[in-house]
Amino acid sequence: MDIARNSVVTFHYHVATNDGATVDTSQGGEPMAYLHGHGHIVPGLEEAMAGHRPGDRFEVTLPPEKAYGVSDGELDMRLPLDVFPGEARAQLKPGFQFMAEHPNKDGESVLFTVHAIEDSEALVSGNHELAGATLVFKIEVIDVRVATPEELTHGHAHGAGGHHH
Ligand code: ZN
Numbered sequence: 001m002d003i004a005r006n007s008v009v010t011f012h013y014h015v016a017t018n019d020g021a022t023v024d025t026s027q028g029g030e031p032m033a034y035l036h037g038h039g040h041i042v043p044g045l046e047e048a049m050a051g052h053r054p055g056d057r058f059e060v061t062l063p064p065e066k067a068y069g070v071s072d073g074e075l076d077m078r079l080p081l082d083v084f085p086g087e088a089r090a091q092l093k094p095g096f097q098f099m100a101e102h103p104n105k106d107g108e109s110v111l112f113t114v115h116a117i118e119d120s121e122a123l124v125s126g127n128h129e130l131a132g133a134t135l136v137f138k139i140e141v142i143d144v145r146v147a148t149p150e151e152l153t154h155g156h157a158h159g160a161g162g163h164h165h
């Protein structure tokens with residue numbers, strides 16, 4: 001069957017930046033499964049998947065807006081360490097993540113990652129590490145099936161490559 005809304009799609013992927021550096025690949029591991037039409041994969045890839053069927057291989061190049069978004073300069077910040085509550089301050093190190101409100105968009109929460117601690121400041125970013133990147137996806141569609149009623153209720157794919165409870 002062709003990939004359409006509420007298909008459960010199993011696929012192998014290889015993702016690289018447009019200068020050829022590999023970002024991620026499922027080759028050599030388990031393929032990934034997702035419920036099509038629910039925004040679980042980046043928008044440009046979901047659009048490109050539609051209509052494909054098992055056995056199809058294709059390549060698609062996605063600009064940042066169709067992948068992990070453009071980089072938002074307002075989300076790259078230096079924060080004085082004393083804005084963090086004491087218990088969080090004790091855990092601050094590169095890789096530490098926390099949710100906070102967007103500095104200029106009321107009510108929009110953003111996941112920030114600490115990239116460095118310098119003197120009395122934390123360098124943090126709320127941009128996805130692939131924000132701003134043009135990405136080349138090579139896809140091999142392995143399987144396409146109709147979602148079960150339970151998967152539709154949960155809003156995600158179950159089983160191999162999908163969600164486990
Ligand atoms: Zn579930």
